[in-house]
Amino acid sequence: MQNPYLPYPVRIDDITVEAEDKSLKTFTFVFLNEGDEEKFAYQAGQFAELSIPGKGEIPIGIASSPVEKGFVKFTVNRAGVVTTHLHNMKVGDIMGLRGPLGNCYPWEALEGKNVLIVGGGFAFTTLRSSIVYMLDPANRPKFGNIDVVYGARSPGMLLYKNELVEWEKRDDINMHITVDATSDPDWKYNVGFVPPITEQKAPPGGDDTYAIVCGPPIMIKFTQPVLEKLGYAHDHIIMSLENRMKCGFGMCGRCGIGKELVCKDGPVFTLDQINKTPREY
C-alpha cells in the first residue's frame, strides 16, 4: 500500500527572488530518488505539499509545467511558520515533496477553445504552469486564442518577469500586463486594477471561450461581474480555491465547502459548481 503521507525526498536546486520586497521566492526542486519524478506526474492546476521535516507542510500550487522536465518549481509567499522557514533555506538543502494533489484545470474541456487567463499577485503560479503548457509547440495547436490579463501591485511585484517579456513578443498569445500603480516613466504596459483591464482588453465570452481566474479574493470578487458582463457563463468561469489544508487528499476534513473538499475535489472548480456550495473559503 502506498503511503500518501510520505513525501518524496527532494533537494533545493535553485532559489530565485521574484518580488522586489523579497516576500516571494521561486524554489526549484530536483528529486533525490530515480523514478520519483515519473511518479510525480502532474498537470497544470494541481498543487503539492512542500514538506519540511520538523516544521510541517504547506500546500502550494505547482508553478512549473508538465512539459518542463527534470525539476519542479514552486513560488512561495513568506507568511506562516513553514514558508518563513523555507525562505531561510539554502540551495542544496533536503526536504520533502508530496503530491501531486487535487484536480487540474479541465484541459480536455478546454481543447479547441479560446482561453482567457486572469491572474493577480502571486496566485499566478499555476497560471504560469498553464501558459507554458499551452505554448508548448506540441500543445499550442490544441487551443484557440490565448489572452492573459495579469496584474500585480507594482512592476517589481510581477512574477516571472523574463518570461512575461518573452510572451509579450509572441503573436500566439495576447498579454495584458498591468500594475496597480507605478512611478516608473518607462513602464510601457497597463496601469490599473485587474477587473477594469479585463473589461477593456479581454475577449467576449461565448460557448467557445473559457476564463481561468486565480487571484486574491478581492480581485475575484470584482472580476466576476466583469466576466458576466462580457458574456462568460458560470460554467465557463474556472477558479482555483484555497482553504486551510493538512492531508491534501481528502481525509483530514478541514477544507470542506459543503460536500466538496477543496483539496481533493478541487482546488479547481467552475463558478457554477462553487455557487452550489456554502461559501466557506
Place this chain on the structure above:
Amino acid sequence: MVGYTEKIKEIASRLLKECTVDMVIGFRKGTMPMMNEPCFATTPEAIDTLVWDSNCGINLANYLTNRKEKVAVIAKGCDSRNIVTHIIENKIKRDQVYIVGVPCTGMIDKRKITGMVAGEILGVSETENTIKVQTADAETLFDKAEVLQQNCALCIHRNPVIHDEMVADAVQEQTDVDRYADIRKIEEMDSEDKWRFFDDLLSPCIRCYACRNACPLCYCPTCFVDEAKPQWVGKGQDPVDVRTFHFLRAYHCAGRCTDCGACERACPVGINMRLLTRKLEKDCQEQFGWEAGLSLDQRPALDVYQANDPGAFIK
C-alpha cells in the same frame, strides 16, 4: 429556588417589552435529566422556555462578551462575580448588561448523583431541600446538601454581588466553610507524590478544551496552546503537554477565578482541575487577602502592586 422560573419569565418578558434589553440570556430545559441548556430569548415563545432549577451550573458570564446588543443575563453569585471581572477587564460595559440576580442555593452534581444510584437516571425533580432521582426500578430521595457540586458546597458568595434586579430575596450565606481541606492535603505531599498525583489526575484528559471553553476567564482570541508562532506546547497526548496546558491555564486564571465550577462540570472525563485553580485562589487569599470579582473598584491581585505584597520568597 423553587418558583424562580416564573419570576424570571416575568422579568424577562417585561425587559423585552419595555425594550430595556434586546435579548435575555438564561437557561431552557435540557433534553436529559440534570442538564439545562444555555439559551437566548428575544420572543415571547422563547421566554416561555426559560427555566431555573439546580441544573443551571454553566456560567452564563461566558455568553456575554463580543455581543452588540444590550443583554439581560440571569446570574448566580458566581456568574455575577465573573461579570464583575469582565467589566474590570473591559470585556463588556456595565451599561450593556442588565443583571437579573439569582440568589443561589447551589447546583447539583450530576456525576455524583449518577454514581450514587444504580441504573440509568430517567428523571430528576427537586424541592427546596431535596432531590428526587428516578431510575427504571427505583426512586431515591437525597438531601440537596448531600449532592451539591463541590464548589457549591464550599460557596461563600451565593448571592449576586452586582445586579440590577433580584429574582428573590437574598439567601443566607454559608459561613464556617473550610474551602481548602483538599488543597492542604496536596500541599503536604512530597514533590514526587505531588508530581504523581497530578499525572494521575490529568491522565484521562483528551484535550477537548471543554474546561477552557466553559471558563468565562478564558477569552483570549488565540489560546497559548493554539499558537503556532511560536508554538508553546506540543499538540499530542504526551503527559508533559497535557500538564503544561492545565497548569498554565490555571495560572492565567490566578486571582480571577471565582470557583464557579464550570470547568469541572464541563469536563467529559471528570477531571477535577479545580484542584489547580483553587490552590491559586487560596494563595491569593492568604498572600493578598484577595477574592476575585467582588468589587468593580479593585483590580485583580496579580494586576496591582502594593507595598505590603509578600516578598519573603525573594532572596
Place this chain on the structure above:
Amino acid sequence: MTLVKIDKKNWAEGLKAAADAYRLYGPVKGKDYHQFKALEKGETPEFDMVNTRLSPKALLFPQSEEMLEYSLDESREDHHIMKAVARDNTPRAVIGIRPCDAKSTLLVKLNFDTPEVKDPYWLGAYQNTTFIGMACDAPLSTCFCTTAGCGPYHEEGLDMLVMDRGDAYLAKILTDKGKAFADAAGWKAAADDQAAFESGKAAAEARMVSSIKTDNLADTDLLELHGAPFWDDIAFACLNCGTCTFSCPTCWCFDIQDEVHGKAGVRMKNWDSCMFPIFTVHTTGHNPRDTKTQRVRQRFMHKLKYFVDKYEAGIMCVGCGRCVRQCPVNIDIRRVSELMNSFKPADACAVQG
C-alpha cells in the same frame, strides 16, 4: 454463518487461548467509567456497562499517532528524509465492541479507504483487527441506533456477534475472521438457537426509547438547509469544545503536526475538531468558519447532509448517544436532526418575508 455456545466458565480460558494469536482489546472499568484498552495477560473485558465513555475509534485512529520519522542530524546520510514509522501489524481482536461502534468503523472507512487514496495507518489497523461484538440488551434512553442505520444486534462491521444468555454466551460467527478467532479461542460447541438472537434483538429494540427522523435530509436543498434560520438558536449554548467530536465514533478529522526531540523528529496525526476555530483558519488570518454558528452548523451539516449526499450511505451517525450525554451544554443531535429533517425551505421564505 455458524452459532456457537460458550459456557461462561470457559470464556476467560478461551480468551487466554486466543491471546496467543491475537493482541486483545476490550472495555475495562477505570476510575469511574469504562474505556477500551489493551487487555493484560489474563485480564477479561468487563461488560457491566452500557457503553464506554469514549468510543473505541482510537483503536484504529489513535488520538496521537506517529506516522513518519526523520533525523535532522546532518552528519547522517539520511538526514531530512522521512520514513514511515514501523508498526506492529500482528493480528488483534477487540472483544465486546458494541454494534453501534462496529458500524461506525464502516462509515469511517469510507473516508480512510477510498478508491484513489488509502490511509495505511487506519486501514492497516482495521485489516489486522477482528471485531467481536457484544449485543446490547440494555440501551440507554439517549441511544437511538435503530433509527440511525444501526441497532442493538446490528451485525455490519462485526466478525462475530456475542449475546449474553445468562450462564452462557451465544456467538454468531459472521465472517472468516470471526471463524478464525473462534478457532483460536477453542469455541466450537455448535448451537442451534437462532431464535434466541431473534428474540434478544426484538426485546432490545423494544427497549429503545429514542429515535430520530432522517427521511427528508437527502431531498432537502443543501444551500437552503445551510441557510436555515435555526442555526443561531442551536449554536448559542455551544462552547466550541471538542467533546462531541472526540467522543463520536464517526468523527474522523485530524491534524498533522511535526515534533522534534533534539535531532530526532516525528510527524504525527492528532485528532482535530471542526469545533475549534484554528481548524480552518488561513495563514492570512481569514477564517472561512469564523463564528460559532458556522462551526456548529458544519458539524451537523457534515453528519446529516454532506455525508448523506456524498456517499448515499445514510447519515454519519450511529446513534450511540455519546455526544448527547457528554455535551456540557446539552446540545442534542436528536433535536437538531428533527429541526433539519422537518425543515421546509418555504418556511424560511415565509418568515423572512
Place this chain on the structure above:
Amino acid sequence: MELMGIEPDRLHFSWISSAESTKFVKVVKEVTEKVKAIGPNNHFIKDTAKVA
C-alpha cells in the same frame, strides 16, 4: 510550581542590582549548589522519538 511537584529548591527568586556583583556570585553559587543537590529533573523531558 511547588504544588505541581517541582522541588522548592529548584526555583529561586532574587533581586540583584547590576552593581551588586558579589551578591550575584553568591546567589548563583547557592542556586547551583542547591539544584545540584537535588539532581536532574527528568519530569519535563518527553520521551525522545524513536529514531536512533
